[in-house]
Structures are given as structure tokens and as C-alpha cells.
Amino acid sequence: MKKISNLTEQEVKHVAKLARLSLTSEEVKKFQEQLSEVLAYIEVLKEVKTEKTEPTSQVTSLENVFREDKSQASLSQKEILSGTKETHQGFFKIKRILDND
Amino acid sequence: MELTQLSISQAQEGLKKKKFSSVELVNSSLEKIKKNNPKINAFLTVCEKEALEQAAQADKERSAMDKKPLSGIPIAVKDIFCTKGIKTTAASRVLENYLPVYDATAVRKLKEAGAIIIGKTNLDAWAHGSSGENSDFGSTKNPWNENYVPGGSSSGSAAAMAAQMALGTIGTDTGGSIRLPASFCGVFGLKPTYGRISRYGVIAMASSLDTVGCFGKEVMDLALLLQIMAGHDEYDATSLNQSVPNYQQNLTKKKQNLRIGLPKEYFSQGLDKKVEEKTKEAIKVLERQGTEIVEVSLPHTSYALAVYYLIQPSEVSSNLARYDGLRYGFDRTFFSDEAKRRIMLGTYALSAGYYEAYYLKAMKVRTLIKKDFNKVFQKVDVLLTPVSPTLPFKIGEKTTNPLEMYLSDIYTVTANLAGIPGLAIPAGLVDGLPVGFQLLGPQLSEELLFQVAYQYEEQKRFDKNSLV
Numbered sequence: 001m002k003k004i005s006n007l008t009e010q011e012v013k014h015v016a017k018l019a020r021l022s023l024t025s026e027e028v029k030k031f032q033e034q035l036s037e038v039l040a041y042i043e044v045l046k047e048v049k050t051e052k053t054e055p056t057s058q059v060t061s062l063e064n065v066f067r068e069d070k071s072q073a074s075l076s077q078k079e080i081l082s083g084t085k086e087t088h089q090g091f092f093k094i095k096r097i098l099d100n101d
Numbered sequence: 102m103e104l105t106q107l108s109i110s111q112a113q114e115g116l117k118k119k120k121f122s123s124v125e126l127v128n129s130s131l132e133k134i135k136k137n138n139p140k141i142n143a144f145l146t147v148c149e150k151e152a153l154e155q156a157a158q159a160d161k162e163r164s165a166m167d168k169k170p171l172s173g174i175p176i177a178v179k180d181i182f183c184t185k186g187i188k189t190t191a192a193s194r195v196l197e198n199y200l201p202v203y204d205a206t207a208v209r210k211l212k213e214a215g216a217i218i219i220g221k222t223n224l225d226a227w228a229h230g231s232s233g234e235n236s237d238f239g240s241t242k243n244p245w246n247e248n249y250v251p252g253g254s255s256s257g258s259a260a261a262m263a264a265q266m267a268l269g270t271i272g273t274d275t276g277g278s279i280r281l282p283a284s285f286c287g288v289f290g291l292k293p294t295y296g297r298i299s300r301y302g303v304i305a306m307a308s309s310l311d312t313v314g315c316f317g318k319e320v321m322d323l324a325l326l327l328q329i330m331a332g333h334d335e336y337d338a339t340s341l342n343q344s345v346p347n348y349q350q351n352l353t354k355k356k357q358n359l360r361i362g363l364p365k366e367y368f369s370q371g372l373d374k375k376v377e378e379k380t381k382e383a384i385k386v387l388e389r390q391g392t393e394i395v396e397v398s399l400p401h402t403s404y405a406l407a408v409y410y411l412i413q414p415s416e417v418s419s420n421l422a423r424y425d426g427l428r429y430g431f432d433r434t435f436f437s438d439e440a441k442r443r444i445m446l447g448t449y450a451l452s453a454g455y456y457e458a459y460y461l462k463a464m465k466v467r468t469l470i471k472k473d474f475n476k477v478f479q480k481v482d483v484l485l486t487p488v489s490p491t492l493p494f495k496i497g498e499k500t501t502n503p504l505e506m507y508l509s510d511i512y513t514v515t516a517n518l519a520g521i522p523g524l525a526i527p528a529g530l531v532d533g534l535p536v537g538f539q540l541l542g543p544q545l546s547e548e549l550l551f552q553v554a555y556q557y558e559e560q561k562r563f564d565k566n567s568l569v
Contacts, residue, residue: 012445019418019448020425020433021441035446037504042407042459048466055464056471057309058339059295059520060544065338079202083429094427 007036104129105265109174109322112268116163116173123156123163123173123217126268130175130219133266142241143251143260145180146188147220155217170325172215177267179258180221181228182208182313183302187218191304192236193226194435195424205302206337207271207313207330214329219267222257227421228278228306229439230254231509234500237437242496243285245534249493252285252509254278255316259286262316263535269326270316275306276409277488277513279314280525284488284537287527289554290316291323294544295520296341298327299334307416308339310409310517320554323524324348327547346548352555359553360393362481366402367512373491379528379536380487386560387485387553395481399473402515404466409514410507411450411463418447442503471519474543483553484541486512488525493534516541524550526557 012032016023023031077090086093104126107115115121131149138144152175159173178184181191183201190196204212212218225235233241233256241256243249244264251260255272259282262270272279274292283290291314298313305311315326328349333342363384368377388394421444426432436444450459477484489509499506516523521544525537540550 007449011449015445015449015452016441018452019422019444021436021444022434023441027441031442031445034442034503035449038410038446038507039449041504042411044407045404045411045462045466048401048404048469050462050465050469053465053468055461056468057464059309059471059518060339060341062296062339062341067335075202082202083199084427092428 007032007039103265105133107268108318109171109268109325112174113170117167119163123159124153126173127152127156127175127217127219130265130267133264134220137244137264137266140242140247141244141260141264142239143222143257143264143266144177144220145190145192145223145238145257148187148218152217152219159215159217169215170329171211174216174269175219175267176211176216177220177222177258177261177270178208178218179224179255179270179272181224181273181304182271183304184208184218184221187221189221189304190238191227192224192238193437193440194237194431195426195433196430199430201302203302206299206334208302210330211271222255222261222270224256225254225439226437227304227417227440228254228273228275229417229443231277231281231506232256232494232499233282234496235437235439240496243493243534245287248495249534250285250496252282252489252493255282258316259283259288259290262286262288262318269322271326272314272316273303273306274312274314274517275310276413276517277510279316280488280513280523280537280539281509283316283525284527284539285493285535287530287535287537288316288318289320289323289527290314290525291327291547292516292523293327293331293547294341294522295517296339297522297545297547298330299332299337299340301334301336305420307413308420309416310413312517320551320558321349321352324352324551341545343545348548348551351548352551354552355556356482356549356552358393360395360481361387361553362395362397362477362484364397364399364402364477364484364486366399367486371490371511372487375531376487376490376492376536379531380485380538383526383528383538383557384485386564387557390556390560397477397481397484399470399477399515401466401469401473405470405515405518406507406511408463408466408470408518409510410446411459412467412518414443414447415450415460416447417443418445418451439503467518470515474515474519474521478543482542482549483546486539486541488512488537488539492531492536512539520544522547522550524554526554
């Protein structure tokens with residue numbers, strides 16, 4: 001099989017960063033090899049002519065499903081917070097994501 | 102005959118006639134679980150106390166509850182469906198302690214039909230896998246031979262069915278996750294049309310492909326389970342707003358001049374000779390009943406797996422982005438290898454500069470695959486193909502080579518890409534291991550698939566009896 005899509009170590013690290021995954025150096029090597037192999041397999045799609053083909057994103061042809069905008073019973077605040085470790089006055093407590101300056 | 106050997110419809114009869122109680126029925130399943138689960142690892146959670154309480158309640162209300170189709174029947178649910186107050190892990194350490202505050206719609210409907218949720222079954226974590234080995238809580242084993250995989254990702258639901266630990270089980274199928282384990286474990290498995298059953302409350306994998314389905318000992322049970330779970334749900338915008346036929350009542354109807362197509366691309370190189378032989382035996386059974394068998398072609402089949410391994414990881418990377426460890430569950434360091442691989446593959450395919458070459462290209466080829474099916478269903482009513490190119494493989498055999506593992510799905514991903522239903526049917530044993538074949542039909546043709554499967558089942562029963 002043609003090997004076109006060799007991922008570099010740098011690319012693996014970049015993709016992991018985008019996806020908020022932290023990898024060890026062994027993992028980077030392992031995934032570089034495994035993902036390159038899968039990407040090489042996927043190259044086969046280049047053979048298919050698709051210039052005049054529309055993409056299928058919804059297989060049963062549904063479009064714009066609407067419902068009436070009316071309020072109804074929902075989960076309580078207590079239930080919503082039941083899975084979190086830290087709360088503050090009925091809110092989720094999370095780490096700061098923006099700096100002061 | 103042991104109670105665990107009964108089909109759902111037989112158990113319903115027995116309960117109505119008071120031959121046994123629901124408590125006895127649930128206890129017999131619990132005994133099987135206690136005896137065999139330490140070896141098979143089909144269940145992650147067993148709801149012994151709750152199940153017995155509900156069974157006692159069902160027995161007390163027997164006459165009043167007889168109208169409920171699953172009254173007092175023990176059902177097991179893949180641990181990817183949210184169950185209120187019952188731990189739901191997706192077999193991932195990320196959700197090891199997650200306790201949902203609501204039921205998935207499919208679960209709610211089962212409960213309303215009287216079903217007793219006896220436990221939550223093992224799976225490849227996040228439903229990522231073809232063997233059951235990707236579970237963070239240990240691989241499920243094939244009940245026919247514990248050295249072999251049960252197939253995945255609904256590994257526990259298929260194995261629990263085969264090991265008679267519940268009378269019916271529920272799973273999900275994104276690229277073969279019901280049909281493959283059904284085939285490897287020798288039970289019936291249905292992947293319905295995309296949108297036939299609501300996915301509300303099911304932990305999402307790949308949203309344009311995910312479907313909810315079921316396992317059973319016979320076609321009648323699948324017809325019943327689909328009947329209960331199918332239908333529109335305002336909480337899932339992709340669920341179809343179309344009437345649900347009476348699958349059970351129409352099961353025994355025989356379609357006149359039935360034409361079954363054999364797509365030649367599914368019988369080409371790469372197919373194990375023994376699997377091919379068993380599939381051909383099944384074809385002969387249907388042929389003897391006067392079915393016309395026609396060879397057909399689905400020319401884009403060889404591209405389906407590549408399409409699937411772009412669309413699926415892309416959607417996985419998007420769906421798993423929500424696991425931040427803040428609102429519930431643990432943080433992203435708890436993902437294991439297969440989830441990381443798919444997240445990265447998807448993130449790469451969707452990242453700047455690659456979207457058109459990968460995701461968009463895959464969605465275009467998806468259109469061609471769907472058109473192949475539309476065309477072929479103008480000539481034939483249903484298609485018959487193998488489920489897997491190989492027999493069940495040994496535990497550990499494919500774990501170091503992800504691509505080789507992915508190839509297990511080569512005959513099953515097409516149905517998900519086209520949104521059509523697929524029904525896996527046991528074809529018999531080869532070297533002591535089960536082999537299945539699948540029927541594929543146009544969207545919303547579940548009723549016809551059941552009828553054809555029922556004909557096959559009846560013929561097999563007849564053949565077996567005439568041998569004796």
C-alpha cells in the first residue's frame with residue numbers, strides 16, 4: 001500500500017494539544033505509527049471521483065426539526081450538580097481560564 | 102427446561118399461566134450471572150436487590166399487569182445507556198463513578214413496558230471496538246470458548262444473551278457493534294434504521310451513525326423489543342416521526358416472490374472459507390422455500406471502511422470533547438488508548454486544511470455508497486451477506502494492530518453509512534464457534550427483515566425435527 005500520510009511526531013503532539021490530551025513520549029511514538037497506518041489506508045478514497053457528488057451528513061434526509069418554544073419541567077439544580085466534585089452557591093466551581101491581564 | 106432457556110414470549114406465557122413467578126425467573130438469571138460472570142465478565146453492574154423487589158411487585162400485580170408486554174421479564178442494558186440511579190460508565194474510567202439523574206428514552210420505554218433491568222453490560226469503552234477488549238474494566242469473554250473474543254462493542258449484551266444471563270439485552274450499533282457480537286456469540290441481533298429508536302440518554306459516539314438495537318434468542322423477541330422501543334421522541338430530533346408497524350403480528354406473513362440479493366463484493370477475497378460455507382448453507386435454506394437468489398453488485402463497498410474511519414472518529418472527537426471532568430466524571434487523562442486514537446484521528450481530519458480532503462470527501466463517498474443500496478433495492482427486496490470476514494478470533498490476537506481490528510467491521514459499516522437496518526442471524530457453528538449472517542434491507546424495512554428471518558428460523562426448526 002502507498003504510504004503518503006506519514007504523521008510527524010510534531011503533528012501528533014499538535015493534534016493531542018488541540019484535543020486536550022497529554023501524551024507520554026512513548027505514546028507519541030506509538031500513536032504516530034498507528035495513526036499513520038490508518039491514514040495510509042484512508043488514502044484509497046482519492047481514487048473515487050466526487051466532483052459532482054453532494055455530501056451526505058443526514059442519512060434520513062431530515063432538515064431543520066423544530067418544536068414549539070414552551071417551557072416544561074426540567075431537572076432540579078441539585079440533580080444537575082450531583083455529579084460534580086466542587087460547587088459554589090449552586091454553581092459549578094471550575095478553574096480560572098482567563099488571566100487577569 | 103431451565104427458565105433461563107426460555108425466549109421472552111415463552112416466559113410471558115409461563116408467567117400468565119402461573120407456571121412460575123417473576124421472582125423465580127429473575128432468580129434463575131441471577132444464578133447464571135453469579136455462576137458465570139466471574140469468567141465471562143458480561144456485566145459491570147448487577148442490580149440484584151432492585152430487580153428482585155421489582156419482580157416481587159410484578160408478581161403481586163400479575164393480573165393487572167398482564168397487559169404490559171415485558172411485565173416481570175429480566176432485561177440487561179449496555180452500560181452506555183443512562184439509567185437513573187444506576188451507575189453508567191461507558192466502560193471508561195472517565196465515567197467510573199457517574200450516576201445519571203435520568204433514564205435514556207429506550208430504557209424508560211422498557212421500564213414502562215414492565216421490564217426489570219437486571220444489570221448493565223460490559224462494552225468496549227465508549228463503544229470503540231470490535232472485540233470487547235477495549236473495556237477499561239476487563240475484556241468480556243466469548244461464552245462458547247473463553248479464549249476467544251465475543252465481538253464488540255456490545256460485547257457484554259451479546260455474551261449475556263448467549264450465556265442466558267437475561268432474557269433480552271439492549272445494545273448500540275455504530276458500525277457493527279450489535280451484529281458482530283451477535284454473530285460471534287450465536288444470537289440474533291438487530292440494528293434498526295437510523296432514527297427508528299430514540300438515542301436520548303445514550304452516551305454519544307458518532308452521531309450520524311449511532312443506532313439503538315437489541316439481542317434475542319429468536320426473531321419474535323427482537324420484534325417485541327423493537328416494538329416497545331421504536332418511535333418518535335421529542336428529545337431526539339433525529340428520531341423518525343413515522344408510524345411503527347405491528348412487527349410481532351406481521352411476523353409470520355410471507356412475502357410473495359421474495360428476491361434476495363447476494364452482493365458479490367461481500368463474498369470476495371478476505372472472506373474466510375468456513376464463514377463463506379456457512380453463509381451459503383443459510384442461502385440454501387432460504388432457496389428451498391422458493392426464494393429467488395440473485396447476484397448483485399454494490400460497487401463502492403471497498404471504500405466503505407475508509408469512509409467510516411473518517412466520519413466516525415471525526416464525530417467521536419467532537420462528542421468526547423465534552424468530557425472535561427468538571428460537571429461529572431474524571432478528566433481527560435483517564436481516557437485509554439482507543440479513545441485517544443479516535444479523538445486524535447478525528448481532530449486531525451477536522452483540523453484546518455484537512456477538512457475537505459478528509460471529512461467532506463468521506464461524506465461525498467458516503468452518498469455514493471447510499472446510492473448503491475438504493476439502486477440495488479430496486480432489483481431485490483433484501484440483501485444477504487456474512488457479518489464478519491472471519492470466525493471469532495483469540496483474545497489478544499489483534500490488540501496491537503488497530504487497523505487489523507478495524508477490518509473486522511468491513512461488512513457491517515455499510516448499513517450505518519446508508520442508515521439502513523441490518524439483522525444478524527445465527528448460521529451455526531464452525532470448530533465450536535458461532536457464525537452469523539446478516540440481512541440488509543431498505544430504510545424502515547425491519548418488518549420484512551423479521552419476516553425473512555422468521556422463515557429461515559422455521560425452516561431450520563423443521564429440518565432439525567425431521568432429522569430426529
